[in-house]
Amino acid sequence: MYQVRTYNKISDKGLSLFPAGRYSVAEDVSSPEAILLRSHKLHGETLPESVIAVARAGAGTNNVPVDEYTKSGVVVFNTPGANANAVKELVLAGMLLSSRGILQGRDYVATLGDMTDKGEMSKLLEAEKKRFAGSELAGKKLGIVGLGAIGSMVANAALALGMDVYGFDPALSVEAAWRLPSDVHRMESLQALLSEIDYLTLHVPAIDATKNMINRDTLGFMKPSAAIMNFARDAIVDSEAVVEALDAGKLRNYVCDFPEPCLIGHEKVIAVPHIGASTAEAEENCAVMAVNQLRDYLENGNIKNS
Ligand code: MLT
Numbered sequence: 045m046y047q048v049r050t051y052n053k054i055s056d057k058g059l060s061l062f063p064a065g066r067y068s069v070a071e072d073v074s075s076p077e078a079i080l081l082r083s084h085k086l087h088g089e090t091l092p093e094s095v096i097a098v099a100r101a102g103a104g105t106n107n108v109p110v111d112e113y114t115k116s117g118v119v120v121f122n123t124p125g126a127n128a129n130a131v132k133e134l135v136l137a138g139m140l141l142s143s144r145g146i147l148q149g150r151d152y153v154a155t156l157g158d159m160t161d162k163g164e165m166s167k168l169l170e171a172e173k174k175r176f177a178g179s180e181l182a183g184k185k186l187g188i189v190g191l192g193a194i195g196s197m198v199a200n201a202a203l204a205l206g207m208d209v210y211g212f213d214p215a216l217s218v219e220a221a222w223r224l225p226s227d228v229h230r231m232e233s234l235q236a237l238l239s240e241i242d243y244l245t246l247h248v249p250a251i252d253a254t255k256n257m258i259n260r261d262t263l264g265f266m267k268p269s270a271a272i273m274n275f276a277r278d279a280i281v282d283s284e285a286v287v288e289a290l291d292a293g294k295l296r297n298y299v300c301d302f303p304e305p306c307l308i309g310h311e312k313v314i315a316v317p318h319i320g321a322s323t324a325e326a327e328e329n330c331a332v333m334a335v336n337q338l339r340d341y342l343e344n345g346n347i348k349n350s
Contacts, residue, residue, distance in 0.1 A: 045067065047076040048080055050071055054331050055331035061335045076092055076094055082102055096117070096341075097118065099121040099334040103124055103249075104249060119341060124192070127326035129326065132197040135275055136198075138245075139245075143271075181207055181243075186245065187244045188212070189234065189257070190248035192220050203225055210241055238266050250280055255280070271296045272298050275320040286307075290313070301316055
């Protein structure tokens with residue numbers, strides 16, 4: 045009987061793929077061969093000696109000490125692409141919230157709660173609506189940094205919306221390059237991409253090479269009318285530098301999945317609590333991929349990170 049220790053709520057569809065009778069899957073199994081988790085942080089915890097595999101039902105692996113485990117022979121899986129569609133959709137929502145007066149219009153309408161006369165209300169709305177006029181995404185330039193599973197999906201969706209798409213990814217794999225729509229303009233440097241675009245979206249992992257990739261210097265290359273979408277990781281962007289740029293009128297909006305104290309309440313910031321991949325579909329896809337990876341490794345010795 046294989047033992048799998050779970051942390052976090054894992055989708056039932058994924059868990060149902062562990063054959064009953066051959067697997068014991070629970071938070072409190074005593075000698076697990078495998079660990080299955082979502083956002084629980086394993087840093088600083090003692091890994092039971094019995095563990096030979098860890099599967100993260102998600103793309104980022106910052107909550108797992110991957111190098112340490114790998115050196116000690118523990119195989120670490122993640123689920124690249126399994127939640128890409130959910131993130132892509134939120135990037136589109138972020139750009140729309142940034143380009144149109146949706147949130148501002150909603151806040152204004154909420155102030156009219158005491159009005160009882162529909163005719164009066166209509167007159168007021170007609171008079172005020174010009175304050176909430178926006179701009180369209182079609183014809184604007186989107187820059188995508190990181191052209192993997194999520195970046196390439198965002199590229200396709202943005203092209204379908206009529207945007208011009210620019211991409212930069214110094215570590216692009218051959219497989220990802222094949223997946224990329226041919227209409228994407230590949231840029232040779234981050235600076236060249238940043239100076240060209242109206243919207244920026246980040247889809248790179250948080251590693252040493254990407255830490256504070258968006259900082260005072262790189263923000264300086266961007267147009268003051270540009271907006272940044274960060275549904276990747278907080279470490280990639282220097283939030284203090286972003287706030288300075290927003291305050292100085294050198295950046296229009298910052299839309300992100302990672303609220304930090306300096307961002308809270310800023311009128312040009314739209315921050316949500318790390319919900320980029322929080323859809324029922326994405327959670328199910330990630331769990332199914334992770335369980336299949338673990339089973340294939342435990343039962344057949346195969347290491348397949350897809
Ligand atoms: C990911 O890394 O897959 C997403 O950021 C969502 C998550 O952390 O679960």
